[in-house]
Amino acid sequence: MREARTTCPYCGVGCGVVACVEDERIVDVQGDPEHPANFGRLCVKGSALHETLGHHGRLTRPRVDGVEVDWETALATVAERLTAVQAAHGSQALAAYLSGQLLTEDYYVANKLFKGFLGTPHLDTNSRLCMASAVAAHKRAFGADAVPCSYEDLEEAELVVLVGSNLAWNHPVLYQRLKVAKQRNPLLRVVVIDPRVTDTCEIADLYLGLKPGSDARLFTGLLAWMAKRNKLDRVYLEQHVQGFDEALAAAREQDAGVEAIAADCDLDAERLETFFYWFASHLHVVTLFSQGVNQSSSGTDKGNAIINCHLAGGKIGLPGAGPFSITGQPNAMGGREVGGLANQLAAHMDYDTPGARDRVTRFWATERRVPCLPDGPGHKAVALFEAIERGEVQALWIMATNPAVSLPRADRVRAALEKCPLVIVSECMADADLLAYADIVLPASSWSEKDGTVTNSERRISRQRGILPPPGEARHDWWIVCEVAKRLGFSEAFDYAHPCEIFDEHARLSGFENGENPGEGRRLFDISGLVGLDRAAYDALAPIQWPVNAGAPHGTARLFTDGRFATPDGRARMQPVRPRPPAQVLDAARPLRLNTGRIRDQWHTMTRTGRAPRLMNHRAEPFIEIAPEDASELGVEEHALARLHGAGGSYIGRVRVSRGQRRGEVFVPMHWSRHFSGAARMGELLEAYLDPVSGQPESKHGAVSLEPLPLG
Numbered sequence: 089m090r091e092a093r094t095t096c097p098y099c100g101v102g103c104g105v106v107a108c109v110e111d112e113r114i115v116d117v118q119g120d121p122e123h124p125a126n127f128g129r130l131c132v133k134g135s136a137l138h139e140t141l142g143h144h145g146r147l148t149r150p151r152v153d154g155v156e157v158d159w160e161t162a163l164a165t166v167a168e169r170l171t172a173v174q175a176a177h178g179s180q181a182l183a184a185y186l187s188g189q190l191l192t193e194d195y196y197v198a199n200k201l202f203k204g205f206l207g208t209p210h211l212d213t214n215s216r217l218c219m220a221s222a223v224a225a226h227k228r229a230f231g232a233d234a235v236p237c238s239y240e241d242l243e244e245a246e247l248v249v250l251v252g253s254n255l256a257w258n259h260p261v262l263y264q265r266l267k268v269a270k271q272r273n274p275l276l277r278v279v280v281i282d283p284r285v286t287d288t289c290e291i292a293d294l295y296l297g298l299k300p301g302s303d304a305r306l307f308t309g310l311l312a313w314m315a316k317r318n319k320l321d322r323v324y325l326e327q328h329v330q331g332f333d334e335a336l337a338a339a340r341e342q343d344a345g346v347e348a349i350a351a352d353c354d355l356d357a358e359r360l361e362t363f364f365y366w367f368a369s370h371l372h373v374v375t376l377f378s379q380g381v382n383q384s385s386s387g388t389d390k391g392n393a394i395i396n397c398h399l400a401g402g403k404i405g406l407p408g409a410g411p412f413s414i415t416g417q418p419n420a421m422g423g424r425e426v427g428g429l430a431n432q433l434a435a436h437m438d439y440d441t442p443g444a445r446d447r448v449t450r451f452w453a454t455e456r457r458v459p460c461l462p463d464g465p466g467h468k469a470v471a472l473f474e475a476i477e478r479g480e481v482q483a484l485w486i487m488a489t490n491p492a493v494s495l496p497r498a499d500r501v502r503a504a505l506e507k508c509p510l511v512i513v514s515e516c517m518a519d520a521d522l523l524a525y526a527d528i529v530l531p532a533s534s535w536s537e538k539d540g541t542v543t544n545s546e547r548r549i550s551r552q553r554g555i556l557p558p559p560g561e562a563r564h565d566w567w568i569v570c571e572v573a574k575r576l577g578f579s580e581a582f583d584y585a586h587p588c589e590i591f592d593e594h595a596r597l598s599g600f601e602n603g604e605n606p607g608e609g610r611r612l613f614d615i616s617g618l619v620g621l622d623r624a625a626y627d628a629l630a631p632i633q634w635p636v637n638a639g640a641p642h643g644t645a646r647l648f649t650d651g652r653f654a655t656p657d658g659r660a661r662m663q664p665v666r667p668r669p670p671a672q673v674l675d676a677a678r679p680l681r682l683n684t685g686r687i688r689d690q691w692h693t694m695t696r697t698g699r700a701p702r703l704m705n706h707r708a709e710p711f712i713e714i715a716p717e718d719a720s721e722l723g724v725e726e727h728a729l730a731r732l733h734g735a736g737g738s739y740i741g742r743v744r745v746s747r748g749q750r751r752g753e754v755f756v757p758m759h760w761s762r763h764f765s766g767a768a769r770m771g772e773l774l775e776a777y778l779d780p781v782s783g784q785p786e787s788k789h790g791a792v793s794l795e796p797l798p799l800g
């Protein structure tokens with residue numbers, strides 16, 4: 089028996105795991121007591137990790153056009169076909185769609201290959217569906233996409249506000265930490281703001297079941313209320329913030345009376361004012377927000393409406409204070425760090441970051457090859473598949489994600505994949521339904537085999553360690569990308585023997601060069617303090633929060649403690665926010681508001697968690713949650729089957745009648761795919777309405793009708 093320390097891959101909390109290995113099998117997992125994300129805790133998904141593993145059902149050989157081939161043939165064919173598409177249609181015809189499941193090292197080399205050496209900007213990620221709006225809100229407010237807080241701030245706060253977050257199910261270890269903190273400190277209050285009554289409400293001192301989509305109205309209302317009641321931190325605003333007058337003027341454009349705000353949000357005015365009073369009268373407030381805020385056609389504005397209130401009250405940069413975006417995926421943050429979003433270039437820099445393009449070009453140049461970086465941003469996720477539909481993108485490499493289930497208008501995504509002349513899929517599981525669209529299938533290694541780093545929601549970089557060898561001929565994603573790059577003629581730039589060399593390059597690119605400061609503001613993503621780790625040091629790397637540099641060799645728990653932000657003048661920017669309703673309008677044909685989300689015991693499209701019987705016990709089949717009044721009006725009962733009709737298809741699920749569901753709204757889980765259910769793909773129900781700033785789809789506000797089905 090041996091023990092190995094690694095990181096859980098099933099959510100953005102990023103818990104440390106101690107895996108017990110016997111006879112080359114992981115026989116048990118425990119929470120790592122030394123990992124600062126979880127201090128030994130695990131949730132049910134994390135504690136079942138070893139039950140979701142195994143070689144059964146794994147992809148073990150590459151395939152080209154449906155025929156198993158050796159790696160040399162597969163890699164050469166990928167290179168040949170990418171070259172052919174590029175020669176015929178130009179670099180802009182090439183694209184990649186990545187995933188927050190990839191490790192930072194995988195992401196880094198994929199970004200470097202596509203943007204740096206193939207010269208296409210069209211590399212985006214499924215993290216676009218998860219936290220792109222929070223990224224955009226951070227950039228607008230702070231000058232950089234930087235999460236100010238640490239998990240310990242939840243424990244040090246006087247008030248924790250959870251907005252659009254079912255923490256109990258989606259980030260369970262954070263929920264456990266908050267629950268314990270509340271038991272230890274009876275003065276700590278928790279407010280839950282969510283249209284659904286979820287398990288998270290168990291610890292709520294105040295629950296606000298607002299009308300879906302009215303979050304921005306609530307927080308602009310809060311800002312106006314704080315101004316009216318003299319609850320602003322005028323000194324902080326004067327010294328550290330710009331844009332207050334414009335933000336307040338926008339907030340005051342709508343009736344700022346509590347009654348009017350409550351009516352617009354469909355809330356009880358007294359309860360709403362209680363929340364306003366609590367927020368305004370405490371300094372140590374953490375507002376934790378997640379997909380309920382981000383997955384909206386005005387998600388960026390909602391994020392900024394929240395941040396505005398923190399800036400206006402000086403509730404940031406202090407222990408137990410700050411707006412705190414929590415990511416869904418284990419390495420959504422790592423993808424952001426390397427430039428894995430289509431609007432980013434590399435090393436957390438955007439195309440319009442002054443000097444960034446030159447810096448990256450010089451950094452990636454080899455003796456024989458100068459990178460050919462694109463001039464500007466590429467297609468974001470939804471637009472990428474629309475470009476395939478139009479025939480503009482002719483070759484797509486998908487790694488570790490299934491857009492045919494998760495993207496809105498999944499029906500159109502599938503049609504686009506069918507039409508795309510070259511689809512390359514890197515995947516672990518042999519029965520992933522995306523493989524039906526792949527011309528070339530590349531068997532990838534999985535958790536417990538992959539070696540590299542991930543960054544969790546509090547900017548903490550942790551090692552994910554390769555504990556077992558990959559089955560058959562499965563290979564690591566970074567290796568696959570680099571081997572293709574070599575066959576494309578870029579050997580010098582992709583000559584890595586180990587992921588620690590990639591990490592070292594990533595760390596060097598993040599740092600300053602001779603005092604150079606590409607952002608003209610304070611550069612926050614800086615891990616130059618981790619440059620030069622050899623294999624042993626990389627392997628032993630303890631979890632650490634960025635920035636890590638000469639000024640902060642042990643990492644940085646909390647940002648903006650000095651009131652200086654990453655803008656050129658160091659001042660934060662409050663944003664004028666004018667609340668907008670969801671873009672998806674309800675009508676007589678589709679009168680029900682559709683909400684979508686995760687369930688406690690499953691992960692994404694269930695390719696791994698769907699294999700563990702004890703995880704399937706929680707919710708064994710797709711379901712439709714509906715309010716009792718709606719159920720009786722529509723003639724459906726608990727356990728009956730019903731079909732939802734949406735924008736691009738339908739979804740069959742078992743009815744669950746719930747008093748936690750608002751009237752006129754239904755909730756469906758996001759997980760089921762064709763493999764697990766032939767008739768329940770959430771993505772088909774949603775129209776592709778996007779946030780204009782972040783490009784994030786409006787996955788929380790669909791429109792559906794419900795048809796009772798005769799057979800139960």
Ligand code: SF4
Pocket residue numbers: 096097098099100101102103126129130131132133134135259260261262
């Ligand atoms: Fe894994 Fe998230 Fe559970 Fe932690 S909270 S054990 S990271 S699924």
